[in-house]
Amino acid sequence: MSNELKTKNFVVEKLPGLAGTVPPPPAENFSIKTLLRQDLGFLPVLVTLLIIVVFFQISTNGIFLDPRNISNLLQQVVSVGIIGIAAVLVLLLGEIDLSLAAVSQTCGAITAVLSVYQEWNGWAAILVGLVAGAAIGLVNGFFIAVLRVPSFIVTLAGSIFYAGILLLVLGRQTTLTVRDPILRDLAPNYMDNLFGWLVPLVGIGLYIAFVLLEQRRRAAIGLKTKTPLRLGIQFSLTVIVPVAVIWLLQSYNGVPIAGLIWVGLVVTFWILLTRTTYGRHLYAVGGNSEAARRAGINTTLMKLSIFALASTLAAFAGIMLLSRSTAAASQIDSTLLLRAIAAAVIGGVSLFGGRGSIWAVVLGALVIGSLENGLTLQDQEQSIKNVIEGVVLILAVTADALARRSSNRR
């Protein structure tokens, strides 16, 4: 702390003219290029999503955007979306975790077994499931961060190992149905109308207040501020999109609790990644691990904690999945992992580390979920679904590789 204070004095004493006077705040250049780089970096994915939505809306004669279908869609993407958050964390580090789906289902099964066979309280069973996830993540992280084994191999081996543990835990059962009301009610229920509106709107209000406060602080000391036009667009979007979605959902059964939990997790991790030193250091380690180390960041601890966090999130997704399907399955869903990683990558998170936002997962999961949902509405075969999802994923990864190449060309 004293070091920082010294720095400030140093800077100020070097610049006597700047310490006292405040020049008028320069307005920021409002160009398409800066917009594309900053707020509208998601534009390509957003356009893709819109095209998919419009296509299915027409080809299913309006069923796709039916409130009931939107509600289903939102609940379908929650597990992929939560594992997707985990995938983003690991990808930002420049690593990969192929065991997320196996960990997810294994921890869900552990929770189910504790609840059904040991007759534990639902919350206690959930807690143990989450702790199991964290422990698995620490084991993964130990091999990757401390022993420096490539994460690809560690988590590939891990996924096979945990699939085995899943079979062991469930014993001879191929599915284990849970009856505990706590576990059954977690995912499929809806918020009542008042809270369905209140919680998101309070969140949006807080966000707008914080942005305005920061703009005022910037203006007060003469830093660049956003133009009113840009702020207007930014705020209208953050109000209009959620309000439209909530309105749609309210005209069916209300806001699904699972959906709200997912968005809540995304917001929490968004704050963690963009507003705390932990998040800043995560991006630094992913961008240039050696530079981060020299800046005094404990890269080993960072990797350990991220893998632990990712596996805990995966475990939570597994518990949500358990709640939604009311049963633990002994068979690993082979597409769960790939869809989660695809959601992150389609949303623009780089496979090479350090680039991408957590919001990528929302867009990516919606793209994947919409494809899956729309193709199901069209009664398409699984073969066709896989082909189309595969094509979308390869396009997204190609776009990432090309973008990376062009940004490296200076």
Next chain:
Amino acid sequence: MSEKVTAKTAGIGVPRLQLKGINKTFGAVRALMNVDFEAYAGEVVGLVGDNGAGKSTLIKVISGVYIPDSGDYFIEGESVHITSPQDANRLGIETVYQDLALCDNLDVVANLWLGREELLMGTLNEVEMERLTLNVLRSLDVKIPSVRVPVAALSGGQRQSIAVAKTILRKPKVVLLDEPTAALGVAQTKQVLQLIRRLREQGLAVVVISHNLHDVFEVVDRAIVMRLGRRSATFDIKSTTPEKVVGAITGAEFGEIPAGTEAEV
């Protein structure tokens, strides 16, 4: 040995940084033999020499990467014991290596404050960090389009400047620059040389390792020449010529004409 140091650039007061009788061997190779080194506040010292002359070894001893076999290390006249780069940093010795150690994906502000971020109620104080960043860049006369672009988007000279600014935030006493102009074009080299002058104006002792004699004559006050692990000569740049410095680097000064070897300058 030709010691041509004027009173103007050196010898006034106590050196900021002084090394005496440094020896360092790697197995049978004697990389440094009884080397003295000194840098005063407000001067730019050029450390020049051919490949394998011991420049890099000496810089690594100064920055704490290597521990010398014998010799003494003084900062502002006080004997210090440096066993790691962190020790050196703590005592105000900052080194900018050729790889710059920047995170390309982070913006200028994030890079400058990496590992020592300003906080406001537990969260990053972006406004304050941006303000201080602008102040530091202005004090160094560094011009970049925006402090909110990822450093990947900046030119080589700008990146070099950011790496230097990062060390300045730590209020160093001595800044070591390893080949700061090696990978740069003409205009960018000019920027970086200007930056080095600004560091000198701020009263720092600046040590520049360079292969480029043109740059050395542009910006350096005093050149220390290393040859075959020894400090072979010291020149006051204002009263010497490139030929003499090249002579000292290649050993031609002592009459031994290097057969078929060009001095790498």
